[in-house]
Amino acid sequence: MKSVLYIEDEIEIGKWVMEELEGKGYRVNWLTSGDKAMALLEQTDVIILDVMLPGLDGFTLGQRFKREYPTIPILMLSARTAVEDKIQGLTFADDYVTKPFHPKEILARVEVLLRRYNRYQEETLHLQHLVVNLEQHLVIDSRTNEEVILTGKQHYIFFYFIKHLNQILTKEQIYEGIWNEAYIEGDKSLMVHIRHLREKIEIDPSSPMIIETIRGIGYRVKA
DSSP states (O other): OOOEEEEOOHHHHHHHHHHHHHHHHHHEEOOOOOOEEEOGGGOOOOEEEEESSSSOOOHHHHHHHHHHOTTEEEEEESSSSOOOHHHHHHTTTEEESSSSHHHHHHHHHHHHHHHHHHHHHHOOEETTEEEEEETTTTEEEETTTEEOOHHHHHHHHHHHHHHTTTOOHHHHHHHHHHHOOOOOOOOOOHHHHHHHHHHHHHSTTOOOSEEEEEETTTTEEOO
């Protein structure tokens, strides 16, 4: 049985959506704020998250959830229809639905997200000499069959590239996606972490084959 973490403070909407999900066989943990959400994420397959909540708002919570559990898909719900709000939500969320909506639409979108992520989790990605287990977030050196141990930021940066495979990413995109704050021109933190990451994953860090430098723009990891 798939488990849904549903965070919604509007009681009528919450009951409506919860009944629809439970009727289709989902186990639903419904919260009216994000206070206790982190403790439930280990057992969660998909998150449905309202933007306007008491305490921390959905954007803040969603970014935190995605950093800690990047393989759990997030569906944002919001009464905000401005393009800027949708763009903000989709910087970390996997889908964004504006209110009013029908619960059957939410159900359909949840099923799409689960199918997408189930395929993702079943895959093993090969990058040069690396074998990346996408379900367990393990990086294996195929030459030695040993795990490549990445520190916190190295791990987040590497799997941020994996999530955006084959895309050219600017320093600003990567920094804001990992640190969740605006990039300040001249900050060398990202470059230092990428240098250390290359030392662990590249055969020759001075001539990297996995994390490409796209001169004048940023970086790319190609499958």
